[in-house]
Amino acid sequence: xxxxxxxxxxxxxxxxxxxxxxxxxxxxxxxxxxxxxxxxxxxxxxxxxxxxxxxxxxxxxxxxxxxxxxxxxxxxxxxxxxxxxxxxxxxxxxxxxxxxxxxxxxxxxxxxxxxxxxxxxxxxxxxxxxxxxxxxxxxxxxxxxxxxxxxxxxxxxxxxxxxxxxxxxxxxxxxxxxxxxxxxxxxxxxxxxxxxxxxxxxxxxxxxxxxxxxxxxxxxxxxxxxxxxxxxxxxxxxxxxxxxxxxxxxxxxxxxxxxxxxxxxxxxxxxxxxxxxxxxxxxxxxxxxxxxxxxxxxxxxxxxxxxxxxxxxxxxxxxxxxxxxxxxxxxxxxxxxxxxxxxxxxxxxxxxxxxxxxxxxxxxxxxxxxxxxxxxxxxxxxxxxxxxxxxxxxxxxxxxxxxxxxxxxxxxxxxxx
Amino acid sequence: xxxxxxxxxxxxxxxxxxxxxxxxxxxxxxxxxxxxxxxxxxxxxxxxxxxxxxxxxxxxxxxxxxxxxxxxxxxxxxxxxxxxxxxxxxxxxxxxxxxxxxxxxxxxxxxxxxxxxxxxxxxxxxxxxxxxxxxxxxxxxxxxxxxxxxxxxxxxxxxxxxxxxxxxxxxxxxxxxxxxxxxxxxxxxxxxxxxxxxxxxxxxxxxxxxxxxxxxxxxxxxxxxxxxxxxxxxxxxxxxxxxxxxxxxxxxxxxxxxxxxxxxxxxxxxxxxxxxxxxxxxxxxxxxxxxxxxxxxxxxxxxxxxxxxxxxxxxxxxxxxxxxxxxxxxxxxxxxxxxxxxxxxxxxxxxxxxxxxxxxxxxxxxxxx
Numbered sequence: 122x123x124x125x126x127x128x129x130x131x132x133x134x135x136x137x138x139x140x141x142x143x144x145x146x147x148x149x150x151x152x153x154x155x156x157x158x159x160x161x162x163x164x165x166x167x168x169x170x171x172x173x174x175x176x177x178x179x180x181x182x183x184x185x186x187x188x189x190x191x192x193x194x195x196x197x198x199x200x201x202x203x204x205x206x207x208x209x210x211x212x213x214x215x216x217x218x219x220x221x222x223x224x225x226x227x228x229x230x231x232x233x234x235x236x237x238x239x240x241x242x243x244x245x246x247x248x249x250x251x252x253x254x255x256x257x258x259x260x261x262x263x264x265x266x267x268x269x270x271x272x273x274x275x276x277x278x279x280x281x282x283x284x285x286x287x288x289x290x291x292x293x294x295x296x297x298x299x300x301x302x303x304x305x306x307x308x309x310x311x312x313x314x315x316x317x318x319x320x321x322x323x324x325x326x327x328x329x330x331x332x333x334x335x336x337x338x339x340x341x342x343x344x345x346x347x348x349x350x351x352x353x354x355x356x357x358x359x360x361x362x363x364x365x366x367x368x369x370x371x372x373x374x375x376x377x378x379x380x381x382x383x384x385x386x387x388x389x390x391x392x393x394x395x396x397x398x399x400x401x402x403x404x405x406x407x408x409x410x411x412x413x414x415x416x417x418x419x420x421x422x423x424x425x426x427x428x429x430x431x432x433x434x435x436x437x438x439x440x441x442x443x444x445x446x447x448x449x450x451x452x453x454x455x456x457x458x459x460x461x462x463x464x465x466x467x468x469x470x471x472x473x474x475x476x477x478x479x480x481x482x483x484x485x486x487x488x489x490x491x492x493x494x495x496x497x498x499x500x501x502x503x504x505x506x507x508x509x510x511x512x513x514x515x516x517x518x519x520x521x522x523x524x525x526x527x528x529x530x531x532x533x534x535x536x537x538x
Numbered sequence: 539x540x541x542x543x544x545x546x547x548x549x550x551x552x553x554x555x556x557x558x559x560x561x562x563x564x565x566x567x568x569x570x571x572x573x574x575x576x577x578x579x580x581x582x583x584x585x586x587x588x589x590x591x592x593x594x595x596x597x598x599x600x601x602x603x604x605x606x607x608x609x610x611x612x613x614x615x616x617x618x619x620x621x622x623x624x625x626x627x628x629x630x631x632x633x634x635x636x637x638x639x640x641x642x643x644x645x646x647x648x649x650x651x652x653x654x655x656x657x658x659x660x661x662x663x664x665x666x667x668x669x670x671x672x673x674x675x676x677x678x679x680x681x682x683x684x685x686x687x688x689x690x691x692x693x694x695x696x697x698x699x700x701x702x703x704x705x706x707x708x709x710x711x712x713x714x715x716x717x718x719x720x721x722x723x724x725x726x727x728x729x730x731x732x733x734x735x736x737x738x739x740x741x742x743x744x745x746x747x748x749x750x751x752x753x754x755x756x757x758x759x760x761x762x763x764x765x766x767x768x769x770x771x772x773x774x775x776x777x778x779x780x781x782x783x784x785x786x787x788x789x790x791x792x793x794x795x796x797x798x799x800x801x802x803x804x805x806x807x808x809x810x811x812x813x814x815x816x817x818x819x820x821x822x823x824x825x826x827x828x829x830x831x832x833x834x835x836x837x838x839x840x841x842x843x844x845x846x847x848x849x850x851x852x853x854x855x856x857x858x859x860x861x862x863x864x865x866x867x868x869x870x871x872x873x874x875x876x877x878x879x880x881x882x883x884x885x886x887x888x889x890x891x892x893x894x895x896x897x898x899x900x901x902x903x904x905x906x907x
Contacts, residue, residue, distance in 0.1 A: 201630045203623040206896030212619045214627035218677050233677065234656060234663060237631040306733055317658035319637055337817060340788055342768070344579065344712035346730035349595060351660040353708060355730045360767050361789050394659025447708065447731040507733045514733075 159244050159276035168235045170199050170278075172228040172246050182252035184223050193221040196250050199230055202241040217242075239282035239396075245273040282396075289314040289393035291403035294385060295446040296505055298477040299406075302413035303379045304363045304514065306507035308356040309446060310387060310403075315351040315394035324391035325356060330382045338362065338376040351394065355447075363514075377409045413506040414513045417444065419498045419533050425480075430491040430537050435473070435482040438496065443478040445503040450474055452499035455483055456532075457492060465495070495532040564588060565603045567743045568684040573600045575680065578653040578664035581642035584718035584742065589642065589651060591666070592713040592725065596689075599716065599723055599740065603684040610648040610671070616889055618673035620898040621652075625667055625675045629656045637662075638899060641879035643889050650881075650889050650901060651678070669901060688744040690725070711736075718742070719774030719797060720781055725750075728768035735768040737783070739800040748802035755793045755808045773823045773834070777851050784851075786820035786836060792867065794851065811854040812866030815841050822880035824888060826906050835872070835888065835906065837880040843872040845907050872907050 156174035175183075183191065198216035205211050219232040228246075236242060249272075295309040310325075327338045339356050346355035362376045377383065387403040421441045428434030436455060450472055456465040470485040500510040507514040510531055564586055576595035583589055587607040591600045618624065626633040639653040650669045655662040666678040690711065711727040718724075722739045727750065736750025755767065772785035774797065781797040785808065793808035800806070814820075819839035825848065826833055832848035850867045857866050876893035883889050887903050894900040 199630070201627050201632070203620075203627055203633060205620075205623065212624065212673075215624055215674060216627075217630040218628050219630075232630045234630050237635060240630070240632050240635075242630070315660045318655075318662075319658050340768075341819060342712065342714070342728070343819075343821075344594070344714060344728075346712055346728070347710070348708035348730060349660065349710060350708075357733065359788070360733070392658075394661070445731075451707070451709065451731070501732050501734070503732065 157246060157248060157274045159246060159274060161242075161244075161276070161278040163236050163278075163280060168232055170197075170230045170232075170242075170244050170276075172197060172274075173226070175226075175228055175248075175251065177226075179251040180223060180226065180228075183228070186252070191221075193230075195247065197221065197228055197230055197244070197246045199232060200243045200245070201237075202243060236278070236280050238280045240279065242278045244276045244278070246275075247273045285397060287389070287393075287397050287400040288395075289316065289397065290400040291387050294387075294403065294405040296443055296478055297446075298443045298505075299408060300410050301377075301407050302411065302506045303375070303377050303409050304412040304414070304506040305377060305409070306358055306360070306363065306503070306505065306514065307445060308358075308385060308405075310354050310356065312352045312354075312393070316347075316354070317392045317394050317396065318345055318347060318351065321345055321354060321391070324388045326386045326388065327376070328384045328386065335376055335383075360514075379409055379411055382406060382408045413442070413504060413508065416508045416511055416513055417442065417502065417504045418510065419496065419531055422496075422533070424496070424533070424535055427535055427537060428489055430489050433485055433488050435484045436496075438481040439476075440479050440481065442504055444474075444481075445505065445507075446474060446478050448499075448502045449478060449481055452502045453481055454497050456495045456497050457490070458495060458534075460492075468494070489537045491537055494535050494537060496535065497530050497532045499530050500528060564743060565684055568601070568603055568686045570682060570684050572681045573602065573683065573685045573687060575600065575664040577662070578655065578666060579639050580713050580716045581640045581651055581653050582716045582718050582723070583642050583644055583651075584723070587644060587646055588718075588742075589644070589666075590716055590718060590723050590742075591653065592716050593664070594710060594713050597711060598690060599688045599725060599744075601686050601688075601723075601742065601744065602680070604644065604651075604678070605684075606644050606647045606649060606668070609646055614648045614671035615887070615903040616648075616650050616669055616671055616673065616883075616901055617903060618669050618675070618901040619894065621669065621673075621675065621891065621901045622897075622899040625652070625654055628667075628675050628677065629654070629665060631656060633897070638879065638891060641881050641889065641891050641901075643881045643883050645882075645884075648883060652891075673901070686744050688723070688740050688747045690727070690738070691747055691749060714768055715771045717772060717774055717783075719783075722797070724772070724774070724783060724797075724800070726769035726772060726785070734766050737769060737785075737795070737800055739797070751800045751802070752805040753795065753808060754805065755787065755791060755810055770820045771823050771836075773825050775825050775832075775834075775848065775851075784823065784834065786814075786823055788819050789816050790814035790818045790820055790838065790841070791857075792836075792846075794854075809854075810857040810866070811851060812846070812869070813857060813861045813864050814838070814844060814869065815864050821878065824880060824882040826882055826888075827885045828906060833906075835880065836869075837874075837877045837890075841871075843874045843877055843880075844869040845872050846870075870907075874904060 158173045160171045162169040194216045200216050203214055217232045219230055222229045290313050292311040292313050322339060322341050327335045329335060338358060340359045358376050384404050384406045389399040389402045391399050423439045425439045426437035428436060455468040457468055459465050468485050470483045473482045503509060575593050577593050578591055579594045580592040587604045589602045589604050593600055623633045626636050635657055637655040639655060642651045652667040654665045654667050656665055657663060666680060667675045668678050669675050709731050711729050714726045714728060716723060716725050721742060723742050725738045727736050735753060737753050738750040740747050767787055769785040770787055772783045775782055775784050783795045783797060785793050791810045792812040793810050795808045818841045821837040821839060823834060823836045834846040834848055836844045846867050846869045877890045879891035881889050883903060886906055888906055889903050891899050891901055
């Protein structure tokens with residue numbers, strides 16, 4: 122925090138100095154350079170910085186010069202000011218990358234990327250390096266050497282920052298159950314809007330019942346496990362810190378212990394995609410029960426409601442334990458069994474998961490037709506402890522355990538009448 | 539991110555012999571255009587200036603013919619102070635709005651390539667940046683390049699769901715590392731939904747992408763089989779006559795896999811040959827030769843940089859019992875503070891991105907220990 126304040130101060134000082142210099146230049150050369158205007162364009166359609174008032178002969182010379190001979194940034198460059206700690210080395214910063222054009226009597230610079238809110242931009246136009254009466258084309262090829270050349274026309278621009286008013290919050294943390302197995306593997310944090318990436322583990326805390334923070338409970342991945350919209354992030358409990366069998370871990374210990382309660386806290390310091398902090402923190406408190414080392418088995422699930430043919434009622438499936446939310450939504454489907462060897466077809470519809478991820482429902486897009494159906498479940502589906510169908514999470518292959526299942530899916534048959 | 543010295547020697551030899559046929563072979567299937575990256579994550583150089591880019595959002599590996607194949611004149615040593623700020627300045631934004639995702643050194647031109655995200659939200663722009671000996675960053679324009687692409691297949695599970703009416707699939711696979719080895723691009727990944735780590739070997743030039751290989755390791759520090767944990771970083775390395783991958787995991791076991799075992803759908807168990815300590819994330823691993831011996835250099839989040847004599851690998855005893863702290867291959871701690879990215883420049887030097895003063899990230903060329 123101290124660093125940020127210091128660097129902001131440094132930036133402000135340099136900005137103020139820049140402004141003063143610009144005023145000085147403008148005053149000193151007001152007669153010769155009053156003709157030049159720098160205009161900033163920033164709208165959804167285009168981002169550009171334009172210089173107006175360049176004499177016609179200079180424009181003609183620029184247009185006719187072979188492009189390779191012009192070092193554009195020497196004539197007209199735009200910079201993004203960088204906040205730097207006072208005292209820290211400040212190597213010269215390159216100008217913004219982009220393209221230069223001569224269009225409609227103006228010299229136009231189009232940056233490669235749109236302007237960022239809250240960043241201070243500075244444009245420098247050096248009229249003394251223009252070809253024509255004030256200079257010669259050769260001056261465009263090298264750095265300014267003579268103090269007699271007029272200094273730059275400087276202009277500043279900054280898009281105001283988005284209001285700091287927090288807009289984004291945590292919607293939910295899954296699993297939503299209040300009792301989790303001792304070998305709980307994953308949490309999904311859902312946000313109301315897109316978030317920003319980088320250093321996410323600083324904003325997450327896991328505390329035990331006494332309020333003490335648990336050290337390094339998560340498998341910290343620099344890549345961070347976001348969904349494409351960046352409204353959901355996956356937190357994995359470090360698999361090396363999940364209690365196994367009857368032997369407790371000795372070195373850093375398991376994250377969870379049966380019979381205890383814990384709180385997963387999301388701090389409001391986490392920034393959304395616009396850089397705003399969250400509306401507030403979010404906490405999920407839960408108790409921890411026995412470890413779950415039983416692989417899920419759809420045979421133990423209950424088809425609690427099979428809608429009659431002709432209706433669009435929901436097919437309801439009750440699991441015998443809460444399932445991993447993301448996988449239960451993606452890896453369960455209903456297929457209509459084709460007649461006499463014809464291909465099965467998937468029943469399209471809306472899938473809903475509720476009752477703390479214990480009930481799965483399919484609302485079909487059209488009415489059910491009578492016939493044979495199958496509930497198809499990928500064997501890679503996981504319960505809360507990461508057990509797959511036919512395989513516990515931490516099976517020891519070396520012990521000679523044979524993988525009991527190699528199929529990619531299992532199915533449960535049912536009939537719609 | 540890395541290239542074995544032997545491979546490099548072979549590719550240099552191939553160039554020296556004027557193996558035009560081989561060159562046409564590597565880039566023959568490429569087309570000119572814009573690969574339109576959706577994201578940029580891990581980087582790795584193959585032979586002949588071909589750069590592999592992991593595009594996580596598009597679930598693809600893109601191969602680009604950089605054309606940057608002219609050997610650097612003299613001993614070009616890259617040094618760039620505050621490269622994060624210079625790149626931010628070049629991209630017209632603030633340094634806290636860029637993420638340096640990875641570093642790869644082109645073994646031919648000795649230029650450093652950086653995968654950079656401009657922005658931290660879902661609309662972040664992927665940018666490939668090159669830094670030459672002058673220390674100034676430049677954008678590598680990708681609008682008109684020769685490229686080819688390998689789409690990583692959907693998880694086989696997706697076949698169950700089909701496309702359906704659910705327009706948005708929230709599943710993404712984070713790619714934790716890529717490397718080129720013997721005509722194949724090896725990709726390590728981890729899903730944001732299923733807890734499953736995969737290693738894929740994709741033949742290059744790209745033809746058909748095969749299913750990943752599930753990999754299981756024994757993790758001595760935890761005293762149990764740690765199944766499906768994600769590979770953090772790896773390097774191809776020849777043990778005896780056989781090509782292997784040396785892969786490092788969180789809490790730092792080093793595990794050896796035979797490259798030939800990476801077959802579609804196979805589940806293989808690696809051989810754990812070292813435990814380098816808990817509470818640590820390995821970041822990058824390289825191989826180099828010094829005084830006729832091979833060494834590994836491993837950069838870590840918490841335990842600094844470690845140097846390991848590779849001769850210990852042949853005949854190393856697999857670790858199958860619980861380990862208190864460290865075990866297996868002996869290592870030496872190297873005093874390189876703050877290293878975030880590491881790649882090999884040649885047998886004498888490494889290029890690193892390391893934390894400097896006041897939030898600066900610096901590129902430095904360091905003599906290999």
